Amino acid sequence: MTIVERASSKISLALQDAAWLRALVRRGEFGLIGLALLAGMAAGGFVAVISSASAAVHYLAFGHHQLSNLAALEGPAQALAPAVGGLVLGLSGLLILGRRPRRPVDPIEANALHGGRMSIRDSLVISVQTVISNGFGASVGLEAAYTQMSSGFASWLGCVFRLRRADMRMLVACGSAGAIAAAFGAPLTGAFYAFELILGTYTPFALAPVGVAAIGGILVSRWLGLTGAFMGKVAAASTLTEADLLPLLILGIICAAFGIAIMRSVKLVESLFSWSGLPSAVRPAIGGLIVGGLAFGAPQALGSGHSALFDLLFGAGPPAAGVIMAALVLKSVASAISIGSGFRGGLFFASLFLGGLTGRLYAHGLGLIGPALVPDAWVCAVVGMAAFAVAIVGGPMTMSFLALETTGDVPLSLMLLGVSTIVSVIVRRAFGYSFATWRLHLRGESIRSAQDVGWxxxxxxxxxxxxxxxxxxxxxxxxxxxxxxxxxxxxxxxxxxxxxxxxxxxxxxxxxxxxxxxxxxxxxxxxxxxxxxxxxxxxxxxxxxxxxxxxxxxxxxxxxxxxxxxxxxxxxxxxxxxxxxxxxxxxxxxxxxxxxxxxxx
Structure with a gap:
């Protein structure tokens, strides 16, 4: 029996002797809100620990805590780091597969099919694998680890208190809300991430527990020193006019098509690796070699691109169109190869980075046609970020609130809501899935959202x-x-x-x-x-x-x-x-x- 299992068993036995506490949680709405707060606070702690662990691996492998801030690779040794991480991931995956052959369940799948039941051990394994992937430079984000660990803990908490199916699903959503809120320093973004992606619906009954969890996640993460670096860095006042509406809608359509292409390219990379006959344990290492080679052309191909987003788009002086194009192409290829070759992680942060690059490049293109047609380049970047993230991740309300909480610009947020809605409709009609549900579809599942169809x-x-x-x-x-x-x-x-x-x-x-x-x-x-x-x-x-x-x-x-x-x-x-x-x-x-x-x- 592992340490986690022993601890869970002891807590369960203790709660059996405190039946009144279980009854309070099961029969009273305030009890569920209390558990939601606990899950959100734990999520803030998990985000801080996972972020610190990834930064430590970055420093170990590259000598730099903010990986995507690298101006250039210092030599071949750094380019080999993703391959080393892929080899570690592949060999450890073989060991884990021998002991736990069952495929892990993520929060969306858990809420759609399993009544919110997740394994905290599997969640811990996925989180460690994501830290290894991101830490050694694979083009993946940490949001998968944030939400997986936080929702896994919330699910375990619900099992300990023997919650009903609907309450278990709610608590899993609370874990994810706390994680995303802590990662971005944005409570509304975390709450609507839970509503749109983890619960699959919004209800007034869910507002209190999910909102409390999001606030709890932010408070704990800030107390631990994670200040929500995404907040405040892009704050600015936009100058939107009615003439900007059509160009920005066209930008949204471009981002929708680009996002679908990225998701299909992941499947293409997976098919190529399967066709090659390479053992699954060495595929991440091969993918890491390719990603490391791409990093010579653009170091921003490494990691999630979180830090590079601000340097390339919102730093001092506008970047040249050639720099943006190189970063966009190489980052897109690196993301598809990283996921397709078997690295663990998500595309939330990467989609924001790619969308920002697309928006900035779009502004350059419009400027060549006619300067009067160009909306503010900063506006194009923010709209591109939200539109691309909606295409990949889903959640138009989530991305609109992220823009609102990040920029504080209400008119821009309203514009983003319209663009995000159109992007969501285009992707749903033309493709049918977000990245998370597309991955489930490739495994044979038919779900398109986290709405409860498990019953x-x-x-x-x-x-x-x-x-x-x-x-x-x-x-x-x-x-x-x-x-x-x-x-x-x-x-x-x-x-x-x-x-x-x-x-x-x-x-x-x-x-x-x-x-x-x-x-x-x-x-x-x-x-x-x-x-x-x-x-x-x-x-x-x-x-x-x-x-x-x-x-x-x-x-x-x-x-x-x-x-x-x-x-x-x-x-x-x-x-x-x-x-x-x-x-x-x-x-x-x-x-x-x-x-x-x-x-x-």
Missing amino acids: IRDLTVAGLMRTDLASAPADLPIAEFVARFPLGSAQWVAAVDPSGRYAGLIFLPDAHLADREADAGRAAVAQVARFPDRTLTPDMNIMAAAQAFENSEAEALAVVDNDDDRRVLGLLTEAHVLRRYTEELDKARRNLSGEAWAADA
């Missing part, structure tokens, strides 16, 4: 069906069948062939009507059997079952073990499926509106 998968035909379905031989004469099954004894009977395979479903009134016809009673009962080719299997979820009823226009279907053996296991009716589905939808609605808490109070 749909939990409601399977095996749990819904009746197992008392009677059966009769398909070649049994109708007259004998009627004698064996009089009206009122059953409604449905399964017909089976001599080998015991399903041959159809017999509706008793059909058989009794057929028996009244002359000489019909001598015919085999299979002649009145319905749906011989339409069945359900036990592993189908309620949505698949409802679709099967819709396609077959049946009011009842037999359940068989599989499509090959077709052994009858039971019966499921459409009415029962619809009733259970309605009940679960009503339960979800009550949880979202807070009615469940009111009922328990």
Whole structure:
């Protein structure tokens, strides 16, 4: 048993002796808010520790705490650092895979499919891997580690207090809210990150716990010395006019297309590595070699690009268009190679950097066409940051509030909200996924957001069906069948062939009507059997079952073990499926509106 497991066990035993405390949290909304504050404060601590650990690795590998601030690489040794980190990551991944073969669950997947349940051990592993990836220079951000560790702790906290499914999901969102708020020093950004990306919806009931968690994360991170470096550095007053609207909308469309291209390029890199036949353990090292080579052309290709964002876009003196173009191309390639080759991390910070570069380059291009067409270059950079981040990460409200809390410019934030909304619609219609859900899609999952669909998968035909379905031989004469099954004894009977395979479903009134016809009673009962080719299997979820009823226009279907053996296991009716589905939808609605808490109070 690990240290984490021993600590969790001891805390759980202690809480068993304090049942009143668990009852306070489970039955009172103030108790949940208290847990949310605890999760947010812990998130602030995790952000500070992870940031410090990454900076320490930066200094160890490159001799500099702010990696993307490097003016140039000092030599080949620094270019080899990403490859070394990739080798460490790959070899450690083999060791971890042997001990924990189950794939880790991130906060979005946990809330969408698993009722908010995450493994704190897996979260710790992912956080360490992300620190290694970012620390040794891979073009990934730390936000994945921030949210993974914070949400994992929040989920563990919910398990200790045995929270209900809806409350577990809420607490996971609180962990992420605290993490993002602490990372950017922006409570509204953290809160709406939780609403849009981790919960998948906004409800007034969620406002108090999520807001408290975001504030708690900021307070602790500042107390630990993390001041939210993103705040205040880009504060300026924009000069927006109505004529700027169309150019900025076009910039948003460009960022949407570019963001989709980045996500598809990650899949392309993964496919190339798979086609190469290289062992998965060495792929990050190969990717690191490429990223290190790209860094000779633009050191900003290393790391998340957090610090380089301000130097290139908001530092003293405007950068040349050639410098911006080189950084944009090389950073894009480095990000796709880093993720595609197997490094751990996210693209939140990288998307802000790429969007800022795109906006600044767009302003240069408009200036060549006609100076009167150019909005403020600083405005283009901020709009590009938000638009690109919406395309990659999602969350138009999140990015709009980030701009508001970062710049303090209300007119610009309103402009960004419009652009971000359009970008969100374009990406959703043209691509369908954010980066996080796209990665899940590549693994075979069908979710497009963190909205709770796990209950749909939990409601399977095996749990819904009746197992008392009677059966009769398909070649049994109708007259004998009627004698064996009089009206009122059953409604449905399964017909089976001599080998015991399903041959159809017999509706008793059909058989009794057929028996009244002359000489019909001598015919085999299979002649009145319905749906011989339409069945359900036990592993189908309620949505698949409802679709099967819709396609077959049946009011009842037999359940068989599989499509090959077709052994009858039971019966499921459409009415029962619809009733259970309605009940679960009503339960979800009550949880979202807070009615469940009111009922328990």
